[in-house]
Amino acid sequence: xxxxxxHPSWVICKSGTSVKxxxxxxxxxxxxxxxxxxxxxxxxxxxxxxxxxxxxTYEQGVEKDKFLINHASLTLSTLTVTSAHPEDSSFxxxxxxxxxxxxxxxxxxxxxxxxxxx
Amino acid sequence: DAKTxxxxxxxxxxxxxxxxxxxxxxxxxxxxxxxxxxIHSQGPQYIIHGLKNNETNExxxxxxxxxxxxxxxxxxxxxxxxTAVYYCIVKxxxxxxxxxxxxGTSLTVIP
Numbered sequence: 001x002x003x004x005x006x007h008p009s010w011v012i013c014k015s016g017t018s019v020k021x022x023x024x025x026x027x028x029x030x031x032x033x034x035x036x037x038x039x040x041x042x043x044x045x046x047x048x049x050x051x052x053x054x055x056x057t058y059e060q061g062v063e064k065d066k067f068l069i070n071h072a073s074l075t076l077s078t079l080t081v082t083s084a085h086p087e088d089s090s091f092x093x094x095x096x097x098x099x100x101x102x103x104x105x106x107x108x109x110x111x112x113x114x115x116x117x118x
Numbered sequence: 119d120a121k122t123x124x125x126x127x128x129x130x131x132x133x134x135x136x137x138x139x140x141x142x143x144x145x146x147x148x149x150x151x152x153x154x155x156x157i158h159s160q161g162p163q164y165i166i167h168g169l170k171n172n173e174t175n176e177x178x179x180x181x182x183x184x185x186x187x188x189x190x191x192x193x194x195x196x197x198x199x200x201t202a203v204y205y206c207i208v209k210x211x212x213x214x215x216x217x218x219x220x221x222g223t224s225l226t227v228i229p
Binding site: 004006034036043044045046049091093095106107108109110111112114 | 218
């Protein structure tokens with residue numbers, strides 16, 4: 001199946017700093033990517049939909065000024081957690097859909113990025 | 119998109135078939151059933167999907183009832199590496215393509 005990568009795989013930062021997470025589709029072009037957040041022992045929560053060349057669409061309750069999303073190319077979307085606080089510590093996962101994968105639109109997920117804010 | 123209901127946890131003996139149920143009684147005619155799994159601290163992995171007919175691939179089989187209100191994911195010969203949280207998701211294929219995850223079933227394969 002299609003491959004989606006994330007970088008870094010884990011990051012530790014100090015409270016008040018900003019952290020950028022990259023999501024790349026390695027063998028296909030993704031016009032749409034998605035960002036999820038997962039707290040320990042909980043399910044994935046969709047944060048936002050990242051559209052190439054346009055503004056991201058955020059889910060209700062997700063602060064767009066805190067979680068900046070940029071989808072500058074068909075293979076790269078970035079999530080920047082601004083002014084991070086300990087409560088932002090979580091597992092961040094991106095996904096992308098291969099537009100050539102057919103009508104059923106399954107998505108491929110990255111390996112996730114573990115963010116720890118101290 | 120329709121909501122799904124899955125048992126929170128299941129055990130399965132290694133080498134035996136693991137049958138994971140999912141209820142989706144409010145599913146609409148055009149909604150697909152997708153199954154993903156998430157091994158600890160990894161991103162979700164696509165397993166299989168279907169609309170009406172039963173489906174089989176190298177990983178699993180998907181059995182969808184005739185009324186489409188429920189489905190079962192079958193791992194024919196479970197191994198220890200199949201220990202994971204399994205998510206059943208029902209959605210229209212084109213509605214923004216977002217996946218909304220439920221709580222899933224935590225499957226433990228026992229030696």
